[in-house]
Amino acid sequence: MAKHTRLTPRKQPRQERSRATVDAILQAATYILVKSGWAALTTNAVAERAGVNIASLYQFFPTKEAIVAELERRHIAETRxxxxxxxxxxxGDGxxxxVRTLVDAAVAAHLVAPELHRVFSDELPRRREETVEEPPLIDRADKSRLAKGVPQPALASWLIETVAHAAVHEGxxxxxxxxxxxALADELVKLLVxxxxx
Amino acid sequence: MAKHTRLTPRKQPRQERSRATVDAILQAATYILVKSGWAALTTNAVAERAGVNIASLYQFFPTKEAIVAELERRHIAETRxxxxxxxxxxxGDGxxxxVRTLVDAAVAAHLVAPELHRVFSDELPRRREETVEEPPLIDRADKSRLAKGVPQPALASWLIETVAHAAVHEGxxxxxxxxxxxALADELVKLLVxxxxx
Amino acid sequence: MAKHTRLTPRKQPRQERSRATVDAILQAATYILVKSGWAALTTNAVAERAGVNIASLYQFFPTKEAIVAELERRHIAETRxxxxxxxxxxxGDGxxxxVRTLVDAAVAAHLVAPELHRVFSDELPRRREETVEEPPLIDRADKSRLAKGVPQPALASWLIETVAHAAVHEGxxxxxxxxxxxALADELVKLLVxxxxx
Amino acid sequence: MAKHTRLTPRKQPRQERSRATVDAILQAATYILVKSGWAALTTNAVAERAGVNIASLYQFFPTKEAIVAELERRHIAETRxxxxxxxxxxxGDGxxxxVRTLVDAAVAAHLVAPELHRVFSDELPRRREETVEEPPLIDRADKSRLAKGVPQPALASWLIETVAHAAVHEGxxxxxxxxxxxALADELVKLLVxxxxx
DNA sequence: CATGAATGAGTTTTCATTCAT
DNA sequence: CATGAATGAAAACTCATTCAT
Known part of the structure; x- marks a missing residue:
């Protein structure tokens, strides 16, 4: 049942042409996802919009999911x-x-590609298993320092990250x-501080 | 003639027998959604799991979406x-x-059927148009009173609702x-207060 | 999105192989139409009889109607x-x-593929909107000349065309x-003259 | 394979109420046929529009075809x-x-219910086998008398009936x-005479 | 490698007809 | 007899993926 879907691209494109093909595919996929949503993301549609033959698409991506995974990977890299x-x-040490740094980071992360981000977080049928890992908005060390001193550090740490993320994401x-x-950042900072x- | 995406049931069941059929369909749909997600929710799968003929399913629901909409409607009624x-x-007036009331309400709402709630909010391909309306966690009047006095009342009001919801939802x-x-409720109350x- | 009832083929076959596929589909459709009528013309039946996969059929024709339309187009081309x-x-100028020319033309037109012609004119559920246009049996100029001099030229012109067509068609x-x-042509000529x- | 479809109503309605039911069914069928065509004529649609339960419909008509056959039978009776x-x-004996009588008859026949007539003759999937027999427009004896004296009486007789029918039908x-x-009748009479x- | 073609296995939906009460 | 419910069988159409050249 597991079908063991690889989520990595089939092969790295070596030549210029191949890289262009891969990029065209990813751009097409992005466009379709943002414009028409997950349901409209069919491999045939992607290939057509990208202007590449469907068989070529499969030269570079073993499955449909691999395309999305690569998209996420790149998106996350930019976000990071x-x-x-x-x-x-x-x-600054106060x-x-x-806190402001952390909020600014959250805002910056969400402004990379808001529509795509929305699709990734709201619309994709999540596999619980293999997933590309999302970047935390806060530096681990920093998080600990922030929550240090409060009564329930672990919970507090989770809470501020969750709250910051949600406020920006929905915002x-x-x-x-x-x-x-x-304005939103200001309020959020106030709340967290x-x-x-x- | 235009496939008028009706989200309402096609007809109400009148007899015991058909009420059982409709319930079986809704239960089956719930099960599939929670266990396997939206992608696995096919009308055939629902009918099979419900033990009813696919045509019977279509006697009561015009489309797959109508089944989910009915599920949401019922879930939201319970939540409300x-x-x-x-x-x-x-x-209590302090x-x-x-704030504690509002947090408790959020928790209670999410404990009605956590898995189903997750599916509804995280996994369904949202139509931007017609959607079943979600219940706000906070009484309108109460919300205004809470945010009164702070500098940006509208933003603050939005923020506390968003934050409360997100914390509970993710939690x-x-x-x-x-x-x-x-413990989570306690922290959240502290944060909001x-x-x-x- | 509105199922745009396209009556044109989805794409032209480019290679020998697919040209054969398209021909097989059209032949199969003809066979079924003539042998069993419109009601029996299902895409599955056509694909099966043509020995092609149903999905291949849909690569070239967007709907069942498009197959028939193509059939008509070809038939009409031959007829013309x-x-x-x-x-x-x-x-000859008398x-x-x-008149004999016109009758002969009607007969010739009907002998191209009588059974298919019958199906087209008697059995297809006519869409009032987009339809493939039938060729008139009589040259426009000629028709006018023929009906000239009679008291009601427009009506007379319509009448002779209708009568000639019907006699041959039913005959x-x-x-x-x-x-x-x-013999039928002779009588018909006599009648019209x-x-x-x- | 033949399924031996009876085309006669299952039972004669004896009581007032039953007759009303049957009439409602036939009216509904007529309406649907004329308004939406053969493809829209489903037993469920007929029952719904007639305001009778689908099972009741089958009390009186064994198959869908039987409904249409009864409709034709009644239409033909009226026509006759x-x-x-x-x-x-x-x-008059000249x-x-x-000829005028015969043309008038054709016109009268077609004016009984032109839309329904059109549906019957143009749109129904004709079974070649069992069909309700259409009434000839011309009295047999009269036809023979008319065609007597001409060289090919049988052919001539067929021709005038065909021509008269077609002209009126298309007209x-x-x-x-x-x-x-x-005006059309006048021209047609002229032509036949x-x-x-x- | 690129391309046109092919396809197995679904998916949604309908419809004529029968059953149970 | 009337009614609500049920259903087998099929129809139209799609999609991820592979094959042949």
Missing amino acids: AKIAEVYVRHR LEAR IVERRSDVQSG RYLER | AKIAEVYVRHR LEAR IVERRSDVQSG RYLER | AKIAEVYVRHR LEAR IVERRSDVQSG RYLER | AKIAEVYVRHR LEAR IVERRSDVQSG RYLER
Whole structure:
């Protein structure tokens, strides 16, 4: 029953042409996912939109899922990069500074490709098993430091991450202007700081 | 003639026999959704598991989506009832009491049928158009009162609802024991109260 | 999204192999239509008789109707050719010669594939909208000349075309031998000439 | 394979109520046939529109075809009556009088229920075997008398019936106003008389 | 490698007809 | 007899994936 689906691309494209093909496929898949959703994502549709032959598609991706997985992988890589960037830029040692960094990271991560992000988190039929791992919004070490001192550190740590993520994630869709103006981030920082101090 | 995506049942069952049929269909659909997810929910699978003929299924539901919609409708009715119950039982006028009520309501709502709830909110391909409306976790009037006095009442009101919902929703899956022990609720109350008081 | 009832083939076959597939499909459809009628024309039956996979059929034809439409298109092309042939061969300027040409054309048209013709005109559920256009049996210019001089030219013109067509059309089925011997054509010519002269 | 479909109603309705049921069924069938065509004529649709239970429908008609057959039978009875009426009223012994009678009969017959007539003759999947027999437009004796004297009496007799029928039949659809004004009948009489005299 | 073609195995949905009460 | 319910059988159409050249 398991069918042991590999989620890795079949082969690395070596030549220019191949890389272009793979990119075309991934772009087409992205477009379809964002525009029409998971149900419309058929391999034939992807191939057609990408302008490549369906058999060529299977030269590079062993299954449909592999395409999506690769998409996620790339998306997550970009996200991680953005988060890292924020962590590098911002610094400061007070509680508020550190919380703000984490919120900014969450916002930056979600602004990489909001629609695609939405599709990934809301619409894809999740396999519970093999999944590409999502990047945590907060540096592990930092998280511990933040939650240190509060009565239930593990729970608190989980809570702030969950809350920060949810607020930004939903906010992107439901409160876009507040996200862009920074108002949402400000409120969120306030909420987290008050929770964490003392 | 235009396949009018009806989400309502085609006809009500009148006799005992057919009421049993409809229930069997809904139970089967629930089982499949929870166990195997949306992708596995085919009308044939539902009919087979329900032990009814596929044509009988179509006597009562015009499409697959209508089955799910009915499931949601029933789930939401139960959820609403549970929330109302909490609001009736708890009372108290202090900020903390009111926040606790709201958190308890969220927890109660999520404990009605956690797996099904997860499927509904995480896995279904959402139609942007017609959707069964989800019940808010907080009484409207109450929400306004809670957020009154803070600088950005509308944003704050949205934030506390989003945060409460997300924490409970994710907690049910990732922190089940903390939910059941009440620890998560306690932390969440602390977080919200500190944010709201002054 | 609206099932756009396309009556045109989905794509042209490019290689020998697929041309054979398409031909097999069309032949099978013809066979079934003639032998068993429209009601028996199911895509599954066509595919099976053609010895091709049902999915292959759908690679080339978007709907059952498109198959029939293609059949009609081809049939009409042949018919037109036959009619043109008659018009080229025969000539003569007297009334009788012109009438005989028209009758001969009608007969020739109906002898291209009588059974198929019968199916097309008697048995298909006509869509009022998009339909493949039937070729007129009579050259427009010729028709006008024929009916000129009579009191109600438009009506007369319609009448002779209708009458000629009907006589041959019914005759093919009910009076085949008279059609083949030429006796029916002779009578029909007599009928039309007497009507038109004066 | 033959399934031996009886085309006669299962039982004669004895009571008032039953007769009403049967009539409702036949009316509903007529409505659907005329409005939506043969393809839409499903037993379920007929029962629903007639306001009777599907099982009741099968109390009176053994198959779907039996409904249509009964419809045809009634239509033909009415048609026959109308034709007979014309034959009784009109009289006169000259060729033209007799031809006019026959044309009038054809027109009268077609005006009984033109839409239904069209459905019966153009749209129904004809079984070649068992069919309800259509009434000839011309009295047999009369036909012989008309065609007597011409060289090929049998063929001529067939021809005039075919031609008269076709002209009226097509005219009802394509030349309705000419039919109603009598112009078409006049032309048709002219055509037939000229053919028959001598 | 690229491409056109092919296909097994579904999926949704309908319909004529019968059954149980 | 009437009614609600049930159903076998099939129809139209799709899709992920492989094959042949």
